[in-house]
Amino acid sequence: MPNNYPRQPILLVDDEDSWLVSFKTTLRSKGIGNVVTENDSSKLLSLLDSQQFCAVAIDLMMPNFSGEELIPQIAARHPNIPILVISGLNQVKSAVNCMRLGAFDFIVKTEERDTLIAAVRHAIELFELRQENTSLRERFFKKELDHPEYFGNIITENKEMRSIFQYIEVIAETFRPVLITGESGVGKELVARAVHNASGRTGEFVALNIAGLDDNVVADTLFGHTKGAYTGATNARFGLVEKAKNGTLFLDEIGDLSSTSQTKLLRLLQEHEYLPLGSDMAKRSSARIVAATHQNLNELQECGQFRRDLFYRLRGHLLHIPPLRERREDIAPLITHFLQEAEISFEKKFSANAPELADYLSQYPFPGNIRELQNIILDCAGTCTDGIMDTARVQRLLTHSYDYQPESFETPLPDASVTFGATLPTLKEVRAALIDEALTRTNNNQSSAAQLVGVTRQAISKYVREK
Known part of the structure; x- marks a missing residue:
C-alpha cells in the first residue's frame, strides 16, 4: 500500500511514547502509513475537531482523561469514526463497558501484532463503508455526475x-x-x-x-x-x-x-x-x-x-x-460511434440512418454484445463500396456470416416448446444437440455459446475437444 494509506489518517493516543513509536512502525510495515500519534489525551477532542480521521485508537488508562471518559464524547461528536480501545490488561468488565459506551473494538497490547493490525484494518473498512453509505444517500436524487469526464469512453x-x-x-x-x-x-x-x-x-x-x-x-x-x-x-x-x-x-x-x-x-x-x-x-x-x-x-x-x-x-x-440486449437504447449511439471509427479506418465517408439500423437490430440477441456490434458495423463498412450503410446490407451480413434468420433472428419452436418423437433421446444426446445448436448460432464462439445454454466456457471447450 502507499505511504498515504488510508486516505484519512489513523489517530493513535497513548501516554507511552515508546508504544506509540512501536505500533506506528508496525502499522507502516504492513502498509498502513498514514498515522498520527498523540501522547496527551487532553488534546484528543480538539485534534478530532480540526482534522478528519478514519479511526482513533486510545489507551484505556491515561493521565488527564481515561479512555472510558473519552469514548462517549468521541461517539457523540464524531459518530462515523470507529473507536479502538487499547489496554495493557485483559479486563473483561472494562471491555464490555467500553463497547456499551460506543467503542468499535477492545484490544490488548500484549496480543499478537497481527491481531492489532487486523483490528485497525477492520476499523478502516468500517469507516469507508460508512462514508460510502453517506455518499450514496447524498447522490440518490442527483441527476448529474460529479465527473462525467471519467466515463467519456x-x-x-x-x-x-x-x-x-x-x-x-x-x-x-x-x-x-x-x-x-x-x-x-x-x-x-x-x-x-x-x-x-x-x-x-x-x-x-x-x-x-x-x-x-x-x-x-x-x-x-x-x-x-x-x-x-x-x-x-x-x-x-x-x-x-x-x-x-x-x-x-x-x-x-x-x-x-x-x-x-x-x-x-x-x-x-x-x-x-x-x-x-x-x-x-x-x-x-x-x-x-x-x-x-x-x-x-x-x-x-x-x-x-x-x-x-x-x-x-x-x-x-x-x-x-x-448485456447489450438489455440496453437497447445504446444501439443507435454505438452504431454512430462505430461508423465514425469505420470512416477513420477506411478513410471514407459512410451514409447511414443510425436509428433505422438500431430499430432493425433491436431484436438481435447480440451474444457477443458491444464487441459484436462493432464487428458487424466494421464488417459492413469493409464491403460497402458505395458508402451507403443500410438495413439490407446488415441483413445480408447477419444471414451469411452469423447464420441468423434475417426476419426474427430466432429459430421458432413448434407451439413454443420442444417436441420429441416416439423414442426419447438420452440426456447425452440432448446435451450434444443443444451445444451444437448454440455453437452454430454463435458462429462457434464458445464463450457466447456457453452463455446461451447456461454453462461455463470450460464445459463447452471440453465438449468440443471430446467430440
Missing part, C-alpha cells in the same frame, strides 16, 4: 449504466478491490479504466488477461523474478504488480485462474505483499486490484473451481454490467 444512454457510474464515483477512492461481472463484450475493461480514472491514483492502469496462462506464466508476469530464478532468467525483472505501484492492476477473466495461482492472489489481497520468483523476501504492493469475469463465480465455487475466500476478497465492491 463509455457510450451509453442506459439508466442502469448511469447508476453504475454514480456508484463508481462513490467507491473509486477506496483501496478495496472491485469485481466486475458481465458477459463477454460488454466493456468490462472500459469500466475498470473508469474506476482507475475516478480513483485519483497516481500510478498506472495495468491490465492482464488471465485466460490461457499457466501458473508459472501468471506468477512471473504478476510478481516478476530475481536473476537466476530459473534457467534463462539472466536478469531480474519486475512484474505487473510492481508496474502498477500506486495505480490499478486489472485482472481480466479471473475465473480462469488455477487453484495454485488463486492461493498466491489471495495472499496479495490479504497481506498486500508478494514473493517474486526466486526470492524469499516479500515485497509490499500498493496496487489496487480490479478483477473481471464473464463466468458465474458462484457456480465455480460450488464445483470447487474457485476459492470462496478469494471470491469474497475480490468483491470488495461488485459491479455487474448489463
